[in-house]
Amino acid sequence: KQEVTQIPAALSVPEGENLVLNCSFTDSAIYNLQWFRQDPGKGLTSLLLIQSSQREQTSGRLNASLDKSSGRSTLYIAASQPGDSATYLCAVSSVNYGGSQGNLIFGKGTKLSVKP
Amino acid sequence: EAQVTQNPRYLITVTGKKLTVTCSQNMNHEYMSWYRQDPGLGLRQIYYSMNVEVTDKGDVPEGYKVSRKEKRNFPLILESPSPNQTSLYFCASSTLQQGLRETQYFGPGTRLLVL
Numbered sequence: 001k002q003e004v005t006q007i008p009a010a011l012s013v014p015e016g017e018n019l020v021l022n023c024s025f026t027d028s029a030i031y032n033l034q035w036f037r038q039d040p041g042k043g044l045t046s047l048l049l050i051q052s053s054q055r056e057q058t059s060g061r062l063n064a065s066l067d068k069s070s071g072r073s074t075l076y077i078a079a080s081q082p083g084d085s086a087t088y089l090c091a092v093s094s095v096n097y098g099g100s101q102g103n104l105i106f107g108k109g110t111k112l113s114v115k116p
Numbered sequence: 117e118a119q120v121t122q123n124p125r126y127l128i129t130v131t132g133k134k135l136t137v138t139c140s141q142n143m144n145h146e147y148m149s150w151y152r153q154d155p156g157l158g159l160r161q162i163y164y165s166m167n168v169e170v171t172d173k174g175d176v177p178e179g180y181k182v183s184r185k186e187k188r189n190f191p192l193i194l195e196s197p198s199p200n201q202t203s204l205y206f207c208a209s210s211t212l213q214q215g216l217r218e219t220q221y222f223g224p225g226t227r228l229l230v231l
Contacts, residue, residue: 034220043206044159044222089159103174104149104220106159 002027002094006107013080014115021075021110023090028068031093035064035075037086038109044089047075080114087111118143120223122207128229129197137192137226139207146212148190149174149220150182152203159206165190166212197230204228 003026013019023033032051036044048057048064050073056065063076077084087109094105120141129135141148149164151174161174165184179201181193190209194201207223 036222043224044208044220046219046221049219091159103164103172104151104161105175106151108156108158 002092002096002105004090004092004105004107006088006090006110008110009108010111010113012113012115015080015082017080018076018078019080019112021077021088021112023073023075023107025071025073025092027094027096028071029095030068031095033064033066033073033090033092034104035062035073036089036091038089039086047088082114082116085112085114118221120207120209120221122205122223122226124226125224126227128231130231131198132196135194135197137205137228139190139192139223140188141209141221142188143209143211143221144187145209145221146187148184148207148209150180150190150192151206151208152176153206154203162192197228199230202228202230
């Protein structure tokens with residue numbers, strides 16, 4: 001069964017720091033991997049989606065990389081700001097679980113706090 | 117404005133009383149999905165649909181039903197709700213490019229309490 005792990009569970013950094021969030025998955029046979037952010041009491045906002053044939057995606061201060069063979073993805077946030085404080089979730093669409101690429105398996109998230 | 121809407125946003129009900137949570141998207145997306153989010157368990161997929169009249173089970177489908185009669189709507193039905201279905205529910209949709217699911221857009225969530 002596909003399992004998705006995110007480490008650390010929580011992270012606190014001062015404003016302006018560059019930081020990396022980690023996501024690992026046990027089965028490398030995936031269709032794609034997606035990063036989300038969730039603000040308290042709110043829904044999810046999609047940040048970046050990487051298809052299995054891609055190595056990275058960038059959007060503004062965010063860069064997500066994918067190493068399928070090692071079962072890892074990282075989300076790099078440059079020059080962090082207090083507004084980046086949220087829980088960050090990664091999710092994979094697994095080839096061998098769920099029957100089609102419509103399924104999605106989430107990690108439990110990393111709660112990021114950026115202090116002014 | 118492109119969006120996914122869910123109704124109701126908050127619901128308190130009693131065990132065994134059938135309920136439906138509606139989900140609608142205005143982006144002509146093929147793919148729609150339901151998730152529940154629980155403390156310590158994270159987000160788990162309940163059901164998803166790749167297109168009209170095509171639905172499939174996710175991780176935790178027991179106790180739920182769905183239907184996809186129209187492209188824009190994907191209601192979640194709890195025929196006989198139980199307290200263990202108390203949760204925060206999210207609906208999401210995305211387009212498909214060459215059969216691959218693209219970025220998902222999420223609704224605001226429905227908080228359900230079953231007494």
